Amino acid sequence: MKIKNVCILGAGTLGTRVALQSALSGYKVAVYDISPAALDNSKNIMEKIVRQLAKSSGLEAEAGLNAISGITFTDNPNVAVLDADIINESVLEDVKVKNQVWKLFGKIAPEKTIFTTNTSFLLPSMFADTSGHPAKFCALHFHDVFYAKVVDIMPHSGTDEKLIPVLMEFGKSLEQVPVLVKKENPGYIFNSMLMAFIGAAGKLLTGEVASIEDIDKSWMVNFRMPSGPFGILDTIGLDTAWHVTHKMPDKASQAFAALLKKYIDAGKLGEKTGEGFYTYPNPAYKAPGFLN
Amino acid sequence: MKIKNVCILGAGTLGTRVALQSALSGYKVAVYDISPAALDNSKNIMEKIVRQLAKSSGLEAEAGLNAISGITFTDNPNVAVLDADIINESVLEDVKVKNQVWKLFGKIAPEKTIFTTNTSFLLPSMFADTSGHPAKFCALHFHDVFYAKVVDIMPHSGTDEKLIPVLMEFGKSLEQVPVLVKKENPGYIFNSMLMAFIGAAGKLLTGEVASIEDIDKSWMVNFRMPSGPFGILDTIGLDTAWHVTHKMPDKASQAFAALLKKYIDAGKLGEKTGEGFYTYPNPAYKAPGFLN
Numbered sequence: 001m002k003i004k005n006v007c008i009l010g011a012g013t014l015g016t017r018v019a020l021q022s023a024l025s026g027y028k029v030a031v032y033d034i035s036p037a038a039l040d041n042s043k044n045i046m047e048k049i050v051r052q053l054a055k056s057s058g059l060e061a062e063a064g065l066n067a068i069s070g071i072t073f074t075d076n077p078n079v080a081v082l083d084a085d086i087i088n089e090s091v092l093e094d095v096k097v098k099n100q101v102w103k104l105f106g107k108i109a110p111e112k113t114i115f116t117t118n119t120s121f122l123l124p125s126m127f128a129d130t131s132g133h134p135a136k137f138c139a140l141h142f143h144d145v146f147y148a149k150v151v152d153i154m155p156h157s158g159t160d161e162k163l164i165p166v167l168m169e170f171g172k173s174l175e176q177v178p179v180l181v182k183k184e185n186p187g188y189i190f191n192s193m194l195m196a197f198i199g200a201a202g203k204l205l206t207g208e209v210a211s212i213e214d215i216d217k218s219w220m221v222n223f224r225m226p227s228g229p230f231g232i233l234d235t236i237g238l239d240t241a242w243h244v245t246h247k248m249p250d251k252a253s254q255a256f257a258a259l260l261k262k263y264i265d266a267g268k269l270g271e272k273t274g275e276g277f278y279t280y281p282n283p284a285y286k287a288p289g290f291l292n
Numbered sequence: 293m294k295i296k297n298v299c300i301l302g303a304g305t306l307g308t309r310v311a312l313q314s315a316l317s318g319y320k321v322a323v324y325d326i327s328p329a330a331l332d333n334s335k336n337i338m339e340k341i342v343r344q345l346a347k348s349s350g351l352e353a354e355a356g357l358n359a360i361s362g363i364t365f366t367d368n369p370n371v372a373v374l375d376a377d378i379i380n381e382s383v384l385e386d387v388k389v390k391n392q393v394w395k396l397f398g399k400i401a402p403e404k405t406i407f408t409t410n411t412s413f414l415l416p417s418m419f420a421d422t423s424g425h426p427a428k429f430c431a432l433h434f435h436d437v438f439y440a441k442v443v444d445i446m447p448h449s450g451t452d453e454k455l456i457p458v459l460m461e462f463g464k465s466l467e468q469v470p471v472l473v474k475k476e477n478p479g480y481i482f483n484s485m486l487m488a489f490i491g492a493a494g495k496l497l498t499g500e501v502a503s504i505e506d507i508d509k510s511w512m513v514n515f516r517m518p519s520g521p522f523g524i525l526d527t528i529g530l531d532t533a534w535h536v537t538h539k540m541p542d543k544a545s546q547a548f549a550a551l552l553k554k555y556i557d558a559g560k561l562g563e564k565t566g567e568g569f570y571t572y573p574n575p576a577y578k579a580p581g582f583l584n
Binding site: 207 | 435440469471474488492495499501502507511514515517
């Protein structure tokens with residue numbers, strides 16, 4: 001089958017970015033959200049991203065703005081899903097909310113539609129049956145779309161295997177590197193590794209083995225990376241990291257979750273609140289001389 | 293105290309590099325090894341590194357070769373340790389061998405000498421008493437010296453705290469980023485995080501969640517790194533990784549250790565044997581198009 005029409009559910013950060021890239025890649029795109037304000041905001045953010053891409057990559061601003069003007073922004077589910085070849089859902093990361101959305105869109109979508117969820121921490125099997133089309137249901141998980149260009153394709157046990165190559169091609173057409181998560185795995189591929197190394201960093205800190213700065217320095221110098229685990233945590237958000245960490249039963253994870261909670265309770269969620277392990281906008285780890 | 297004279301024990305890969313950097317930084321250097329052939333080889337490797345540095349960095353080849361000509365290469369312990377302000381030991385990663393060496397050098401070193409071990413996996417407390425000078429004994433662990441320019445300073449519980457700033461300064465003078473490991477920790481700082489993320493990658497592979505290539509792609513794209521966990525494992529050596537992994541009691545580590553053992557038994561140790569998870573000299577992950 002050939003995908004032409006893309007329906008994005010949820011006009012938040014990720015939905016906005018997937019919708020924009022779909023439009024830039026030549027798809028006919030509709031963005032649905034219950035909130036008209038969110039839809040307005042989504043369009044504004046798209047225009048900002050296009051202007052940034054015009055500076056940083058070869059994108060022509062006019063072509064980008066044209067692509068945006070072709071997108072349907074709507075709070076009407078029937079308009080959004082009309083003729084959709086694929087739905088990619090990025091609504092609130094809440095099982096109840098996602099199930100409500102899938103119950104509705106499973107009913108009103110055309111027969112041909114492929115159903116995909118962009119969930120970060122939940123699993124497709126939690127919504128597949130609710131959609132009423134479990135064989136056509138799969139996770140299609142984007143990271144950042146424009147910076148980290150990778151997309152996870154993660155079927156649940158009832159997903160029709162024929163969907164996989166279609167989604168691989170779709171991912172490539174959006175300029176992403178598609179990777180196959182052969183069975184359901186919380187954290188897909190990258191997040192599993194990310195949280196493992198960040199957990200090890202947390203263990204070094206709570207175990208008083210080394211300082212925040214020295215742990216970051218070790219990572220940055222050895223891997224020639226622009227930030228270490230605590231700089232990365234500030235970018236991810238300490239609240240997001242806590243949601244994953246506090247569910248892990250081992251002692252080290254619990255100690256680290258407790259430390260994260262202290263920062264969170266003090267309003268220190270990372271870059272977005274101006275303070276986390278470092279203070280922003282000029283964190284120490286980005287200062288010249290940090291590695292001297 | 294001011295360090296002027298550096299004594300390196302063991303003319304292997306790391307000893308050779310620490311000795312060369314010490315000479316380039318203006319120290320008077322002696323390299324000791326029981327094997328005259330190893331000493332000859334060490335000098336040849338130093339000359340190769342200098343020629344590479346002359347191409348890749350600002351080093352003048354002649355100045356580098358002059359620095360090498362000032363190094364004393366000797367199989368005579370008394371000559372090596374004569375007037376040494378600091379010893380850095382990089383002999384075989386074996387408790388028995390290291391204790392033999394420290395027993396000898398602890399006796400013949402001058403009163404002023406600081407004793408440091410470059411051990412990768414063992415702990416300074418295993419040799420501190422044998423040296424006869426536990427308060428002056430500390431781990432001083434280099435990574436690669438010329439690429440990964442970080443040095444771990446890891447005291448044992450009996451190390452005199454006054455040693456720390458001296459070793460920090462010494463590390464900086466060798467153009468390394470010094471980091472303090474406040475108490476003994478196997479794997480120091482970086483290796484703890486490295487093995488955690490590599491263990492997570494191993495779990496994804498043995499759990500049949502994703503392929504070697506897709507796991508590496510996820511890491512490479514998200515972190516914009518030139519290799520992923522299995523490419524990195526091929527560089528480290530699967531045998532080295534197995535030595536760490538097989539000692540971890542959890543099920544996932546045991547499964548990954550068993551997989552590593554299969555590769556090792558088949559002679560696939562990684563880049564050094566021409567094959568590991570990838571084949572060399574042109575591994576798939578370095579081919580153009582791997583991330584398409």
